[in-house]
Amino acid sequence: xxxxxxxxxxxxxxxxxxxxxxxxxxxxxxxSDLQELLYANGKHGLLVVFQGMDTSGKDGTTEKVFRYxxxxxxxxxxxxxxxxxxxxxxxxxxxxxxTPPKGxxxxxxxxxxxxxxIQRVHDWIDDVKREKRMKAINEFEELLSFDxxxxxxxxxxxxxxxxxxEKLEERMQVERxxxxxxxxxxxxxxxxxxxxxxxxxxxxxxxxxxxxxPANQRWYRNYVVAKKVRQTLLDLxxxxxxxxxxx
Amino acid sequence: xxxxxxxxxxxxxxxxxxxxxxxxxxxxxxxSDLQELLYANGKHGLLVVFQGMDTSGKDGTTEKVFRYxxxxxxxxxxxxxxxxxxxxxxxxxxxxxxTPPKGxxxxxxxxxxxxxxIQRVHDWIDDVKREKRMKAINEFEELLSFDxxxxxxxxxxxxxxxxxxEKLEERMQVERxxxxxxxxxxxxxxxxxxxxxxxxxxxxxxxxxxxxxPANQRWYRNYVVAKKVRQTLLDLxxxxxxxxxxx
Numbered sequence: 001x002x003x004x005x006x007x008x009x010x011x012x013x014x015x016x017x018x019x020x021x022x023x024x025x026x027x028x029x030x031x032s033d034l035q036e037l038l039y040a041n042g043k044h045g046l047l048v049v050f051q052g053m054d055t056s057g058k059d060g061t062t063e064k065v066f067r068y069x070x071x072x073x074x075x076x077x078x079x080x081x082x083x084x085x086x087x088x089x090x091x092x093x094x095x096x097x098x099t100p101p102k103g104x105x106x107x108x109x110x111x112x113x114x115x116x117x118i119q120r121v122h123d124w125i126d127d128v129k130r131e132k133r134m135k136a137i138n139e140f141e142e143l144l145s146f147d148x149x150x151x152x153x154x155x156x157x158x159x160x161x162x163x164x165x166e167k168l169e170e171r172m173q174v175e176r177x178x179x180x181x182x183x184x185x186x187x188x189x190x191x192x193x194x195x196x197x198x199x200x201x202x203x204x205x206x207x208x209x210x211x212x213x214p215a216n217q218r219w220y221r222n223y224v225v226a227k228k229v230r231q232t233l234l235d236l237x238x239x240x241x242x243x244x245x246x247x
Numbered sequence: 248x249x250x251x252x253x254x255x256x257x258x259x260x261x262x263x264x265x266x267x268x269x270x271x272x273x274x275x276x277x278x279s280d281l282q283e284l285l286y287a288n289g290k291h292g293l294l295v296v297f298q299g300m301d302t303s304g305k306d307g308t309t310e311k312v313f314r315y316x317x318x319x320x321x322x323x324x325x326x327x328x329x330x331x332x333x334x335x336x337x338x339x340x341x342x343x344x345x346t347p348p349k350g351x352x353x354x355x356x357x358x359x360x361x362x363x364x365i366q367r368v369h370d371w372i373d374d375v376k377r378e379k380r381m382k383a384i385n386e387f388e389e390l391l392s393f394d395x396x397x398x399x400x401x402x403x404x405x406x407x408x409x410x411x412x413e414k415l416e417e418r419m420q421v422e423r424x425x426x427x428x429x430x431x432x433x434x435x436x437x438x439x440x441x442x443x444x445x446x447x448x449x450x451x452x453x454x455x456x457x458x459x460x461p462a463n464q465r466w467y468r469n470y471v472v473a474k475k476v477r478q479t480l481l482d483l484x485x486x487x488x489x490x491x492x493x494x
Contacts, residue, residue: 039426040426041426059317063319066317066318067315067316067317068314069318070306070309070310070323071310071316071318071322071354072306072309072325072354076317076318076319078319107319172490175487178489178490179286179287179288179488182491183491183492240422240423240426241425241426242425243425243428244428244429244430
């Protein structure tokens with residue numbers, strides 16, 4: 001049973017920030033090499049899902065962890081408010097279209113989980129619908145796993161309510177960050193406790209487990225994610241394929 | 248009139264390789280910053296098209312020029328032999344689906360131009376069909392330009408026939424490159440002269456001009472492309488937008 005209040009959003013005290021930043025850079029280069037190997041082999045896809053409250057760093061983590069990868073190998077997708085066409089379909093329709101083919105890494109900034117998070121928090125769906133959708137998500141992720149060897153890696157970027165306030169204020173004060181600021185984020189923040197409950201439902205009912213990432217410090221958050229992505233790829237024990245002899 | 252035989256595929260003799268490699272790295276970081284600005288403004292898209300013979304470095308250039316960009320901002324697409332569904336549509340159907348939205352950079356590794364290159368070289372289409380398609384391409388690229396402010400930047404990576412031989416042999420000798428080797432590339436190479444003619448037709452009939460990039464040396468090729476991409480983004484004279492005051 002995951003209870004977010006019991007998990008610290010802060011980096012452990014005994015860790016050296018500068019060292020960790022170098023490690024993240026090394027891990028990033030490893031991930032780039034491993035992605036090439038993933039492509040050369042063409043046997044697995046990797047789906048990385050980022051969820052978290054506003055300002056938790058979903059975009060920032062994507063940038064730092066995959067920045068050494070070629071754009072040929074890593075595609076990132078942001079799921080915002082569904083379009084009319086998307087709303088006219090089941091909630092998995094828009095995500096299924098962009099799951100990774102073998103050899104590639106796809107990154108979801110928000111995902112199909114929003115349909116049981118924001119939608120439940122605002123009572124747009126009830127518990128019965130949430131349960132049905134949760135079951136559909138479990139089946140969907142299992143389908144990806146068994147039928148196209150897609151590895152599904154899910155990260156919750158865990159920040160404190162105080163840290164969010166700090167970051168929202170930063171967006172209002174630093175000119176280069178103005179464009180990230182959305183006045184509506186303050187309104188959404190009022191539902192903080194309901195969001196925590198909704199997330200706990202997700203973590204405790206997902207078949208493929210979640211990684212809860214302490215995200216109050218950007219550098220530690222990047223480290224935890226990069227470490228997990230790198231290890232997941234290493235565990236595939238891939239080698240470069242032999243020379244093709246015929247067309 | 249562009250005639251490829253008159254353009255050197257080699258880097259100028261008086262240029263320092265190590266200096267240039269550092270410049271490419273700096274340009275790469277600039278391009279990353281400029282892409283963020285492109286996204287913050289949301290007024291223009293950028294479509295970068297790479298064409299060139301096998302081994303000319305389409306993938307490698309994508310990696311080196313855009314490697315500091317976040318995967319959220321740059322998507323790359325490789326167009327290979329069309330699928331049955333793609334063949335059942337007009338030749339622009341599959342590319343139109345993945346043109347860049349405002350704020351993003353999309354990179355095409357091969358493109359709609361293949362439909363008047365490989366298809367003409369092998370006589371799958373005749374001159375009349377080629378002319379019609381060329382006209383359709385010009386109209387299509389103009390549509391992207393005027394109706395969604397998409398900048399279309401096209402690069403031909405110009406290598407010599409001798410250099411291609413060297414690179415194909417490298418793929419057969421270096422274990423980490425085995426996966427790139429396709430025995431069919433030797434057969435395609437036999438049509439070299441017809442390809443040069445087909446490319447010249449493209450260059451001399453495109454409304455949006457092509458950039459012919461000397462590509463025998465990877466480092467110089469990356470420099471020419473990075474310089475052009477960076478300058479194109481700088482010319483937009485973008486600034487960070489002001490703070491939003493209402494939702």
